[in-house]
Amino acid sequence: MKVYWRQISQASNSFAALAAACEVHGYDIETADGPRSDVTLYSLNSINERLYRDEIAGADCVTIVGGPHASACYQEVAGYADYVVVGEGEYTLPALLAAIEEGRAPPPGVATAAGYTPARHTVLLDGYPPFSRVKGFVEITRGCPFSCGYCQTPRLFGRCMRHRSIDEIVRYASRFRDIRFVTPNAFAYGSDGVHLRLDKVERLLRRLDGRVYFGTFPGEVRPECVSQQSVELVLETCANTRLHFGAQSGSDRVLRHLRRGHTVEDVVRAIDLCRENGLVPVVDFILGLPFESDDDQRATLDLVKMVTREGKAHIHYLMPLPGTPLQNARPRPLLPETEKVLGKLALGGRITGSWMDHEIRFFRRTPHL
Structure with a gap:
């Protein structure tokens, strides 16, 4: 066959x-x-x-x-x-x-x-190779303990994080000169996703031989996981000069509605830590959330402007995805002032993504599926 x-x-x-x-x-x-x-x-x-x-x-x-x-x-x-x-x-x-x-x-x-009939199994990552003759990114973790309203990940892969062993990661990563990983949160490797085990992250990073890019697409991190210790690990063992994480909103009220599990203060602290240590923060935002007020959207725009003074922002316009709590939501229109500021930042090369057309945003950036 x-x-x-x-x-x-x-x-x-x-x-x-x-x-x-x-x-x-x-x-x-x-x-x-x-x-x-x-x-x-x-x-x-x-x-x-x-x-x-x-x-x-x-x-x-x-x-x-x-x-x-x-x-x-x-x-x-x-x-x-x-x-x-x-x-x-x-x-x-x-x-x-x-x-x-x-x-x-x-x-x-x-x-x-x-x-x-639903499946009666859960895939153990060490049970299958991440790739064979067709090379791909090495998936080091699957699953996410959070339940963000817009995200399909915990609905597809569950809320219990499963990790590939260090030996298997090293084995497959050795086939690359530039090493990148697939993970919902790179700093959560080896942990339950809430209580970090940076000792295991360090053990992994120090075993790798090559140019390692950790905490960058397609294996970003969460803002509350950015600390002096985690940043120093990247600086000591990795090649990337950027750290990519999701803020999603500049409003704590919106973040609570999204069940993001972090605050705006966590985002600002992560941005400051990156700048203080010479890393460029690359931060994701979602606009057009249905429960976003004018003031919430302005707060997000203010945070975007803060990021882009020395970093980069990646802007998404909400696309309600099936199987998520927001699947039936109607995206909220952007304020004229939001469109004006985003247009100016885009012309200056400070932001990427698309806040008007889902397909432009999607086809310019290839996510892991």
Whole structure:
């Protein structure tokens, strides 16, 4: 049975991980620029899903769809795809391929038009390689203990953090000259995500051989985790001159609504620590939140201006994602003064992202899926 992966640039890291998992079970996945027989795999998010829906529905082959959109909207996607892998795919996808090949019913964790039975497993990261012949970023941690209203991560991977062992990370990182990681919070490595274990972070960083980029995309950190100790670890062991973290809002009231788990003071402290130690802060913000007042939006704009005096800001306009508490929210329009200031900062090269068009923002930056 031939198995193909539909090439979608925003899902390249998913391809690396799932191709490696399938290889463990004897399935060699090739890439294709369209549906191919016998089986074609797709990984979709909520922006690009509409681009591939008709292609999948009309494909003259078996179609398997996964990814964040498919996991959150599996009933919808099962209406035009043969099979939908819900959540983590390392165990479920090879099991599904074996079931198709042997003419058996799909395993738990797979939805079809006939129904869905949830998976009865959790993937242990050391059980599967992060990549094989197709190189990708090394995923060091999966899951997040926080429940931010806009984020799909804890809904896809759970709220219990799971870590790849240092030996396995070092083994795969050795294949890169420049080493970057996938993680929801780099400084939370080895911990439960709330009570940090910087001793384990240090142990990992001191084992790596190469130019290490830690606390930068695609493995940012949280602002309350930025301390003198964590900053010094980066300065002593890593090559990056930037530290990337999410503020999301300049209003404590909004942060509480979002269940972010940190305050504006935490963000300001993280910015100051970066500047005092010679690191450039790169800070994410979300505008257009439905419970954001004019004053809340102005407070966020003030924080953006503070960041951009010596750092960079990455601006997002809220996109309600399926499966999250804000999935049915209506984004709030931006104030004219907000648009004016953001436009000026963008022309000066102080901010990136898009606060008007989701697709511009998404396709300029490739997230891990």
